[in-house]
Amino acid sequence: MKAAALFLVTHGSSDRRSWLALQNLVTVARSQSDLYISGGCLEGQELSLSQQLERFATEVLQVGISEIAILPLFLLEGVHVSNDIPEQVAIAESNLQTTVPDLLPNKLIFRTMAHLGKASQIPSLLLHHFEKYTEQSNLEKQGRILMAHGSRRAGANQVVEELAKQSQAIAAYWGVEPKIETQIENLISQGTNKVTVLPYFLTEGGITEAIANKLKPYSDRIQIQQLPVPLSNVQIVDLALKFAV
Known part of the structure; x- marks a missing residue:
C-alpha cells in the first residue's frame, strides 16, 4: 500500500494543451515514484479545483491514505498561489468532512507545499x-x-x-x-x-x-x-x- 499521495496543481487554460501537459507530468511522476499521484487545474476544467481534489481524496482514502501533499506547479507567487489555491483546498476539506465521513476515521490531512518556483535549484x-x-x-x-x-x-x-x-x-x-x-x-x-x-x-x-x-x-x-x-x-x-x- 502506498504511504502518501501527491496532487499537482497547474493554472490550466481553455487551451487543451495545458491539460495534456499536466497529464504528461503526472505520467512521468508516476514512473519515478511510488506515491499515489494525480493533478488538477485552477482554470479551464468543468470541475472546480476543489471538486477535482475531492475526487482524488475519495480515491486515496479508499486505499488507506490519509495525507495528500498538494504542490502548486507555479514559478512565481501571485494571487493563485497565495489566495486561490488555499481557498480551494479549504473548500475541499470542508466538503469531505460532510460527504465521506465513513471514510474519515481520522481527519484527512491536506499539506500544501511551497510553489515550485521556490526550489533552490x-x-x-x-x-x-x-x-x-x-x-x-x-x-x-x-x-x-x-x-x-x-x-x-x-x-x-x-x-x-x-x-x-x-x-x-x-x-x-x-x-x-x-x-x-x-x-x-x-x-x-x-x-x-x-x-x-x-x-x-x-x-x-x-x-x-x-x-x-x-x-x-x-x-x-x-x-x-x-x-x-x-x-x-x-x-x-x-x-x-x-x-x-
Whole structure:
C-alpha cells in the first residue's frame, strides 16, 4: 500500500494543451515514484479545483491514505498561489468532512507545499539553460532577457529581477513594464548584436507563441532567439518529488 499521495496543481487554460501537459507530468511522476499521484487545474476544467481534489481524496482514502501533499506547479507567487489555491483546498476539506465521513476515521490531512518556483535549484537551472545557447565569441555584445508574466502588486516582481541578475540577464514582463519591446530597444541602444530571450513559464502555450510574434519585427535589426521554456517534464517532476518527501 502506498504511504502518501501527491496532487499537482497547474493554472490550466481553455487551451487543451495545458491539460495534456499536466497529464504528461503526472505520467512521468508516476514512473519515478511510488506515491499515489494525480493533478488538477485552477482554470479551464468543468470541475472546480476543489471538486477535482475531492475526487482524488475519495480515491486515496479508499486505499488507506490519509495525507495528500498538494504542490502548486507555479514559478512565481501571485494571487493563485497565495489566495486561490488555499481557498480551494479549504473548500475541499470542508466538503469531505460532510460527504465521506465513513471514510474519515481520522481527519484527512491536506499539506500544501511551497510553489515550485521556490526550489533552490531554479537559479542554476536558468543560468545553465541560457549558457547552452550562448556563443562564446563576442560575449560582450550578447544580451539576455528573462521574460516572465509580471504582476502589478508591489514587490511581486522582485523575485524575477533577482533571478535575471543571477542569470546575467535583464527582466521583462508580459503584463507590466518593462515589457519585452522596451528591453530589446535598450539592448540595441547599448550596441548589443544578439539577444536571447528565455520565457520563464512552465510550459509552451499561447503566451510563448505571442512572445515569438513580438520578436519577429526585430529580426532585421538584430540577431534574436527565443529559447524553449527552461524546465523539462523530467526536471519539473524531479523538483516536485523532492518537495513531496
